[in-house]
Amino acid sequence: xxxxxxxxxxxxxxxxxxxxxxxxxxxxxxxxxxxxxxxxxxxxxxxxxxxxxxxxxxxxxxxxxxxxxxx
Numbered sequence: 001x002x003x004x005x006x007x008x009x010x011x012x013x014x015x016x017x018x019x020x021x022x023x024x025x026x027x028x029x030x031x032x033x034x035x036x037x038x039x040x041x042x043x044x045x046x047x048x049x050x051x052x053x054x055x056x057x058x059x060x061x062x063x064x065x066x067x068x069x070x071x
Contacts, residue, residue, distance in 0.1 A: 006055075008048050010041070 009028035011019055019028055029048065031041035 006052055008045070010045075 007026060009019075009023045009026050011023075011028055011030045012033055013030055019030070027048070029041060029044045031037045031044075
């Protein structure tokens, strides 16, 4: 987190299970330890990773443009 990364905390337990106070403010995914729960986790992770990649893409393209202009 110190390097401005956006971690995803994965918590085992149903939706009614409470998340620990020290990670409550960090984006997290809870899942049930069942086949359906793992499949749902897989879909949620894909969504989170895609969203993270889309948020970081503009920064990467701006850095690439700045590097090209500097050369």
